[in-house]
Amino acid sequence: xxxxxRRPDTVRLxxxxxxxxxxxxxxxxxxxxxxxxxxxxxxxxxxxAQAMGIDAINAERLLVALTAMDLLERDGPVFSNAVDVERFxxxxxxxxxxxxxxxxxxxxxxxGELTERLRIPVSEQRIxxxxxxxxxxxxxxxxxxxxxxIGMGAARRFHKQVDLSSRKKIMxxxxxxxxxxxxxxxxxxxxxxxxxxxxxxxxxxxxxLVQNEVTDQVTASVxxxxxxPLPTDADVAIMASNLPQYNxxxxxxIVQRVFDVLQPGGEFHLIGEMINPEGNGPLAPALWGLSExxxxxxxxxxxxxxxxxxxxTAGFVEVxxxxxxxxxxxxxxxxxxxx
Numbered sequence: 211x212x213x214x215x216r217r218p219d220t221v222r223l224x225x226x227x228x229x230x231x232x233x234x235x236x237x238x239x240x241x242x243x244x245x246x247x248x249x250x251x252x253x254x255x256x257x258x259a260q261a262m263g264i265d266a267i268n269a270e271r272l273l274v275a276l277t278a279m280d281l282l283e284r285d286g287p288v289f290s291n292a293v294d295v296e297r298f299x300x301x302x303x304x305x306x307x308x309x310x311x312x313x314x315x316x317x318x319x320x321x322g323e324l325t326e327r328l329r330i331p332v333s334e335q336r337i338x339x340x341x342x343x344x345x346x347x348x349x350x351x352x353x354x355x356x357x358x359x360i361g362m363g364a365a366r367r368f369h370k371q372v373d374l375s376s377r378k379k380i381m382x383x384x385x386x387x388x389x390x391x392x393x394x395x396x397x398x399x400x401x402x403x404x405x406x407x408x409x410x411x412x413x414x415x416x417x418x419l420v421q422n423e424v425t426d427q428v429t430a431s432v433x434x435x436x437x438x439p440l441p442t443d444a445d446v447a448i449m450a451s452n453l454p455q456y457n458x459x460x461x462x463x464i465v466q467r468v469f470d471v472l473q474p475g476g477e478f479h480l481i482g483e484m485i486n487p488e489g490n491g492p493l494a495p496a497l498w499g500l501s502e503x504x505x506x507x508x509x510x511x512x513x514x515x516x517x518x519x520x521x522x523t524a525g526f527v528e529v530x531x532x533x534x535x536x537x538x539x540x541x542x543x544x545x546x547x548x549x
Contacts, residue, residue, distance in 0.1 A: 230318075235275045237315050240308045244272065245281075245291050245299040254287050305363065309356040316352075320504040327503050335508045337436070337460070341408060350410040351417075354387040357451070358418060361389035364450070364481075364535070369393050371532070371541075372479065374446060377401055381444040383435045383464070384452040386411060387418045388428060395427040404441055406433035436460055440467060445476035451539065453482025453517075454498045455509040462520050469524040475548045478526060480517055484540040487515045492537040517542040 239245060247253075247261035259269035273289055276282045282289050291300070298307040320327065374380070374394060379402040382390050391403030405415050405428065415430035433440070436456070447468045453461065468478055483495035499511025514531050517540075521529045526544025534541040 230321075232279055233314070235272065235279065236281065237312055239272060239276055239281070240299060240311050242272075243301065244276065245295050246301045248282070248289055248291050249296060249300045253289050255289075258289070307359045307363075309359040313353075313356040317501075317504060321501075324500075324504060327506065330503075330506065332508060334506075336506050337508055338455070345408070345410055347410045347413045350408075350414045354411065354414050354418070358387035358389060361387055361451075362393065364539070365389035365393040367534070368448075368450075368479070368481070368541075369397050371534075372543075374398060374401060377446045377477075378473075379403065379441075379444045380446040380448060381406060381441050383440075383447065383449040383468070385430075385448070385450075386415065386452075388415045388430065389418075390448050390450060391428045392418065392422045392424050395424040396422070399427070401427065403428040404444070405430040406435050406440070408432065408434060435467070436464060440471045442471045443473070444471070445473040447472055447476070447478045448481065450479070450481035451483070453480065453484070454495070454502055454511050455505075455507060457508045457510060458512065458516060460508075461512060461517075462523065465520040465526075466524040469526060469546055472546045474546055476546050478521065478544050478546070480521065480542045481534055481539055482517070483511060483538065484514045484517055484542075485511045487513055489513060494538045514540055514542065 242262040242264065244258065244262060247258050250261070252258050252261040255270045255273060256266055258273060259266040262269060273282060273284075277284045277289065281292055281295050283292060284290075290296075297303070297305050299311065300306065301308060314321075368390060375398055377398075378400075380391055380394055382388070382403065382405045384407055385391060385405035386407060388403075388405045391405055394401050394403055403424075405412070407415060407430065409432045412430045412432050416425075419425050419428050419430065431441075449464070449468075456464070465478070465480070472478060483498040485491065485495045485499070495511050499509070502509035518529050518531060521542060521544040524544075525546065527547055529542065529544040532541045532543065
């Protein structure tokens, strides 16, 4: 290998520094309905431009960029969606996840101020991060319409992995749109569920419960589960996809509170964006931890070792770590002893 071949270049660094360009292209494509248009047969530049209501030159710019990002495939003048795009970004399909793709857009300004926000001392950070006095029902609705678009898929995956047929009641801490309880009710007609969340969120949770026709089995209760009393009649507890919002001491306290009220023999599933024991990845959980700085939060990315420790210290037994969504979510499970 020659000296020239060994010499590093800036290509990788440039790609990372401009990664938000790709994010912008994807989000615009979702907002303009590019992928839906292509799926419906508007699969040339001119046809796509007409379907999107933009000029052909701008359609060309966008379609070429999306193709270079491997979101589209091109055969001469004809474009088509990549397999994952066809499944998740075509409106009207049950698996449509467009709202989740747009989840980060309102936070762009905050990420642009990351340096300044990282300089904020812990003493000035908020325990609940983005859940401040401005977190209204309207904001909760926008937020959880996004989480619902992918949450139902995660909930179905959970219930394929975990058999709750013998259980009586789930409590879902910070359950948001209520996906885990909704799928539980659909799968197990005798199983009850209770979603615990803040007041603006509960108003939205109830909308999803009505939409899915599970109000006879699932309720939503206003509860700050970090300090308010928890239900004492549940034999299953779930806390999913809100782990990085809290610091280590708070998570340890929550896990202990769950153990104390859970029925003997009950099970707890902590599902979250966990980094590995070495603390060097995966990237997605690490970035979720970093995002808490944008939210002025005390939260961070917890490791799998941390989470196993929280459960074992609280008194849970048979604690196990299970990969849930590769490089994104891990499930740590434990059981409360019968005696």
